[in-house]
Amino acid sequence: MSTGKLVIIGCFAGLGAMMIFFILYANSFQVDLNKVTIQIENIKVLDQNNLDKRARLDVRFTIQNPTSLVLTISNINYELYANGKDLGEGHFTTEDIPEAGRPPLFANNNLTLPNTFELVNTDKVSNEYSAITSYQPVKYEAKGQITIESFLTAVTKDFDLMFG
Numbered sequence: 001m002s003t004g005k006l007v008i009i010g011c012f013a014g015l016g017a018m019m020i021f022f023i024l025y026a027n028s029f030q031v032d033l034n035k036v037t038i039q040i041e042n043i044k045v046l047d048q049n050n051l052d053k054r055a056r057l058d059v060r061f062t063i064q065n066p067t068s069l070v071l072t073i074s075n076i077n078y079e080l081y082a083n084g085k086d087l088g089e090g091h092f093t094t095e096d097i098p099e100a101g102r103p104p105l106f107a108n109n110n111l112t113l114p115n116t117f118e119l120v121n122t123d124k125v126s127n128e129y130s131a132i133t134s135y136q137p138v139k140y141e142a143k144g145q146i147t148i149e150s151f152l153t154a155v156t157k158d159f160d161l162m163f164g
Contacts (some may be wrong), residue, residue, distance in 0.1 A: 012020045020037070032067040032078050036065050036066070036105070036148050037064045037066075038061055038161065040140065041060040057117040058115075059117045059142070061076060061092070062113075063105055063111045065106065068108070071148055071150050072094070073092075073146060073149070074148075075091040075145070075147040076091070076115065077147045079140075080117055082140055083127075083140075085127075099149065142159070
């Protein structure tokens with residue numbers, strides 16, 4: 001075998017080894033990312049439109065990072081319930097923002113992320129809509145997924161949170 005072929009084979013072998021190393025190295029951070037927790041900090045009415053039978057709720061999530069890594073949150077997708085009734089879906093996303101421009105979740109720190117939830121008054125949730133917009137006590141539940149990203153990897157975690 002010629003020296004040229006050996007050099008090319010050696011380069012491809014080195015490139016393959018480097019790719020395997022990066023995959024294993026990136027996946028080693030997934031254990032740390034799974035330590036991140038999420039909670040509902042607050043849910044309150046921002047405003048309501050009686051003509052359109054709609055209200056906007058401010059849903060605030062607190063994310064706690066007990067790791068030594070600086071992380072970002074790219075997605076929070078959730079289903080919001082009030083007193084056991086499904087109010088609809090909510091979404092928080094920063095996917096269209098470059099990672100350097102996203103709110104950082106610093107090491108051993110917390111981050112509060114606000115999200116506006118559009119509540120529509122339907123026959124199915126009219127009692128809950130009335131209770132929420134008249135500021136009566138309501139027990140909320142949010143079920144969904146959060147995507148946590150580090151510089152090399154990402155993890156999607158399920159959550160089921162209670163508030164109120």
